Amino acid sequence: MDSFEWNKIAGAVLGTLILVLVVKFASEAIFDVPKPAKPGYVVEGVTEEVAASSTAAPAEEALPDFGTELPKADAAAGQKVSQRCEQCHDISKGGPDKIGPNLWGIVGRARASRASFSYSSAMMSSHAPWTFEALFRYLKSPQAVVPGTKMSFAGLRSAQDRLNLLAWLRTQSDAPVPIPPPAAKAPAAPAAAAPKKT
Numbered sequence: 077m078d079s080f081e082w083n084k085i086a087g088a089v090l091g092t093l094i095l096v097l098v099v100k101f102a103s104e105a106i107f108d109v110p111k112p113a114k115p116g117y118v119v120e121g122v123t124e125e126v127a128a129s130s131t132a133a134p135a136e137e138a139l140p141d142f143g144t145e146l147p148k149a150d151a152a153a154g155q156k157v158s159q160r161c162e163q164c165h166d167i168s169k170g171g172p173d174k175i176g177p178n179l180w181g182i183v184g185r186a187r188a189s190r191a192s193f194s195y196s197s198a199m200m201s202s203h204a205p206w207t208f209e210a211l212f213r214y215l216k217s218p219q220a221v222v223p224g225t226k227m228s229f230a231g232l233r234s235a236q237d238r239l240n241l242l243a244w245l246r247t248q249s250d251a252p253v254p255i256p257p258p259a260a261k262a263p264a265a266p267a268a269a270a271p272k273k274t
């Protein structure tokens with residue numbers, strides 16, 4: 077191979093390289109779109125999760141079946157849990173209001189109904205009865221359920237603690253609210269409910 081041949085090869089290689097670079101630059105210039113600040117597409121579920129975790133309210137917790145869980149709950153353990161409430165609440169019959177209102181008969185009692193106690197306007201915004209459900213949710217996170225309440229208590233994370241406490245609080249009443257019947261088991265119900273004609 078003479079030097080002319082080598083020059084042709086070198087030229088071809090160089091030419092190819094240059095062509096590749098030109099194409100690369102050109103395509104970048106044409107196709108390089110700046111990234112948008114927000115993705116233009118929404119992946120369902122993902123964004124919901126992000127939205128839920130960024131707000132103050134915790135994700136909704138599934139309610140237990142009180143008819144099944146309350147009879148199994150440990151009221152004695154619940155009485156121990158209630159000592160944390162007693163920093164601020166007297167639970168005894170005829171007892172005084174303290175930092176918080178007296179809680180005798182609280183299960184089933186109308187919300188913010190103690191005339192002797194000066195409730196926050198947040199608490200006064202409803203007088204719906206304190207059902208098992210309402211208390212179960214409220215005691216997990218008072219501020220999330222009644223935003224602006226002056227009950228400065230972080231809440232009881234453990235569902236079992238709350239069930240035990242409710243089993244105890246229910247008994248601290250002149251007329252304990254009855255425990256609801258257990259939810260019917262879906263597959264068993266129709267057979268039991270429809271007696272066969274004889």
Ligand code: HEC
Nearest residue numbers: 161164175176177187188189195196199225226227228229
């Ligand atoms: C740091 C003090 C404090 C602690 C601890 C506390 N509370 Fe309260 N609680 C309050 C105050 C104050 C209010 C009145 C809230 C308002 O008016 O916004 C209140 C209100 C309530 C209410 C609404 C009463 C009504 O008449 O509608 C319930 C129910 C309640 N507390 C239950 C509990 C239970 C159960 C516990 C224990 C797990 C507890 N609290 C722990 C201070 C406290």
